[in-house]
Amino acid sequence: MQRPKYFTPREVSLHSTLDDLWLSYLGKVYDLTPLVNEFKGDVILKPIIECAGKDISHWFDPKKKDILTHIDPLTGCLKYYTPRGRFVHVPPPCPRTDWANDFGKPWWRDSYYEVGLLSAKTRWIRIINTLTSEEQTLEVCSEEILEEIVQRYLRYNSHAASYTWKHNHLNLDMTKTLCENGIIDEDEDFYQCRMDHDLHTESICLYFNDDLTEF
The missing domain is CATH 3.10.20.90 (Phosphatidylinositol 3-kinase Catalytic Subunit; Chain A, domain 1)
Incomplete structure (x- = not known):
């Protein structure tokens, strides 16, 4: 069996441009450059671009392997917790007819973007x-x-x-x-x-x- 490739946080931080954007979360390293190219110019990329080259494990529930959620105090509905603002593949807070939800897996669950593991030490x-x-x-x-x-x-x-x-x-x-x-x-x-x-x-x-x- 082929061993996974490990990266240091320093190596991940070197990939922090729009043409070469990596993130790490929950112990894995992802190359989101294809995603950035797909949504290029869309404001919905802003939270991802702001964290380019960094670890965003604090965005996730480690048990569910999904974005953190919270109860909206106004609607009482369960929603994704995105303090930096809504980003790619996160549904809008209210129902909208112009939101395409036929993308399949959200990027944070798609192994296509995975390039290796983040070193624990x-x-x-x-x-x-x-x-x-x-x-x-x-x-x-x-x-x-x-x-x-x-x-x-x-x-x-x-x-x-x-x-x-x-x-x-x-x-x-x-x-x-x-x-x-x-x-x-x-x-x-x-x-x-x-x-x-x-x-x-x-x-x-x-x-x-x-x-x-x-x-």
Whole structure:
């Protein structure tokens, strides 16, 4: 089974324009660019555009996986709670003949827009190339296995697969996460001790294998 792709909140925030608009909610990441193109110029897009690149989980009921609702004090009817204003696929507050409700699934329930999962916890890791002495610090998703972290590192070294990845002189299992490889996330301990976690970032050392493998 293919593993889902994880994104950091920082990566989601980079997609914040009308031509490239992502949102995250309830642990998933969605590319709403096609939706924005479909309703381009419509004021009903405003709440979505205002939150481009952000997490909007607070719009949803986590149990029902639907937009939050409330009882309208004037009509006594159950309605969607949209404090930023009504947005795409939310029905109007009163019956209207010009509202098309034949769109099928509302966008927040449509897996078509889903591009991956939002990391529940990100962490920083130092990667040291022992051949060149170059060092990079990467923000990675705690859920990612080492093979996926290699993909993040490729922009710094296209021959990343030609190296043996080690921590504390032990070979790492590329099919496991950092924690599963014994590289523990100590952010909580640093927080409890009121210490700056930037003072100590776990490192991975790369040792060249001389086969010039590229991904």
